[in-house]
Amino acid sequence: MFTVAAIASTVFLGGWMPFHIGGLDGFNAVMDYIPPILWFFVKVSTVIFLMMWFKWTFPRLRIDQLLRLEWKYLMPLNLINIVVMATLVYLGWHF
Secondary structure, three states, X not given: OHHHHHXXXXXXXXXXXXOOOOOOXXXXXXXXXXXXXXXXXXXXXXXXHHHHHHHHHOOOOOHHHXXXXXXXXXXXXXXXXXXXXHHHXXXXXXX
C-alpha cells in the first residue's frame, strides 16, 4: 500500500515538491520552509488514507457482480464516450 501511494504521490501530486498557489508569494515562502521529505510523507499518508477510506466505504462485490457491471453498464458507456469524442475531434470542436 505504501509503495502504490508513494508512486501515486510522486507521479500525480508532485512528490516532494511543496504546495504553491500562484500570486500568494508569502504563502509560497512559508511552504518552502517545510522539508521536502515531510511533504512527501504527508502526500503519501493522504493517498493511503484515501485508499483505506474507499476500501472501507464501498461494499465488496462478488466477481459475477463486477462482470455484470462491466458488460452491462460500463462497456456501453465507454463505447459511447469513444464515439462522442471521435465525433468532437473530427468536427474540430476541441476544448
